[in-house]
Amino acid sequence: MTYLELVNDVLVRLREPTVTTVVLNSYSTLIGKFVNDAKRQIEDAFSWNALGQTITVTTVASTASYSLTGAGQKFQVMDVINTTSNVGLTNISFVDMNRKLNFTPIANQIPTEFAFDGVDASYDTKVNLYPIPDDVYTIKFALTVPQATLASDDTVVSVADTLVAQNAYARALVERGEDGGLSSSEAYQLYKSMLSDAIALEGTRYPENQEFVAI
Numbered sequence: 575m576t577y578l579e580l581v582n583d584v585l586v587r588l589r590e591p592t593v594t595t596v597v598l599n600s601y602s603t604l605i606g607k608f609v610n611d612a613k614r615q616i617e618d619a620f621s622w623n624a625l626g627q628t629i630t631v632t633t634v635a636s637t638a639s640y641s642l643t644g645a646g647q648k649f650q651v652m653d654v655i656n657t658t659s660n661v662g663l664t665n666i667s668f669v670d671m672n673r674k675l676n677f678t679p680i681a682n683q684i685p686t687e688f689a690f691d692g693v694d695a696s697y698d699t700k701v702n703l704y705p706i707p708d709d710v711y712t713i714k715f716a717l718t719v720p721q722a723t724l725a726s727d728d729t730v731v732s733v734a735d736t737l738v739a740q741n742a743y744a745r746a747l748v749e750r751g752e753d754g755g756l757s758s759s760e761a762y763q764l765y766k767s768m769l770s771d772a773i774a775l776e777g778t779r780y781p782e783n784q785e786f787v788a789i
Contacts (some may be wrong), residue, residue, distance in 0.1 A: 575735035578727035580609045583739045588746055595727050605746060610723050612741030616733045617720040620773045621650045623780075624732045629715045633707035636682065638675055640701055641694040642715060649699070650718040658711040659684045663703075674704045681705035685713065734772055740765040 575583065582592040584605050593599065596606040617625060631640045654663040664687050671689035674680070685703035692700050703713065721732045731738055744765050747758035 575731060575739070576727060577606070577609065577724040577729045577731065580724075580731060580735060580739055580742065581605045583735075584609065584742045584746055587739075587743045588750070604749070605742065606724070608742040608745040608749075609738060611745060612738045613724065613731060613733060614720065615741060616737050616769065618648075619769060620776065621652065621718040622733055623776065625718045625720060626652065627717060627719050629717060631701070631713040631715065633685065633703065633709070633711045633713060635707055635709055638702050638704065638706045639691065640703065640713075641696070642699050642701060642717075643696070645699055645715070645717055645719055647693060647697060647699050648720055652716040652718060654688055654713065654715050656685060656711050656713050661686055663688050663713065665689065666704075671702050671704060675702060675706070682708040684708070685711060688713075737765065737768055737772060740768055 578593075578596055581596050581602055585592050585602065588605075590601065593602040595602075597603050616622075627644075629642050629645055631642070633640070651665065654665070655661070656663060661684060663685065666687045666689050668689050668691060671687070671691070674687075681704070683705040685705055685707050687704045689702050689704075690699055691702050694700055701715075724731065740761065744758055744761035747761050
């Protein structure tokens with residue numbers, strides 16, 4: 575569904591008139607806020623395949639820090655690989671990386687480790703690599719990145735639209751109060767059941783979501 579279709583879906587559930595644009599009036603605008611809140615909550619609940627994307631970093635010799643352009647700050651890391659050298663990178667702690675980059679001797683070789691460190695001017699997360707690259711390497715970050723806040727009427731939501739609509743509907747019922755229809759608690763319980771089913775179904779396709787490794 576598009577952003578506008580989701581808002582109208584919720585309005586119909588509330589027995590309210592549909593609109594031709596999300597910002598047509600104050601109430602449809604409010605429902606739009608609930609749709610975005612619902613979208614973000616669902617995105618945070620699981621590493622949905624629909625949100626997967628690969629961000630490529632091309633290294634520069636003697637440079638350790640890079641920006642993950644387009645990743646923002648709220649993402650999950652699925653895998654990081656150096657496709658130039660056919661090497662998988664390991665996520666180490668900030669403390670370990672800080673010491674490796676500042677204590678001598680400092681190595682300049684094929685990078686095999688990474689650690690996140692702050693954000694750039696665009697508020698995208700920055701990452702440090704170690705050893706510091708001694709050449710040009712292609713580092714691919716396989717991430718689960720939340721979709722940007724819905725703003726345009728015709729933007730299609732990436733996560734399951736049925737979950738977004740049910741969650742936004744429950745939020746709208748809380749705001750409006752009970753009116754003889756489905757209660758907000760009942761609507762939210764239904765949403766949680768739908769979310770659980772969706773996670774269970776998607777989880778069957780990815781073995782890594784079914785394994786627990788002792789640390």
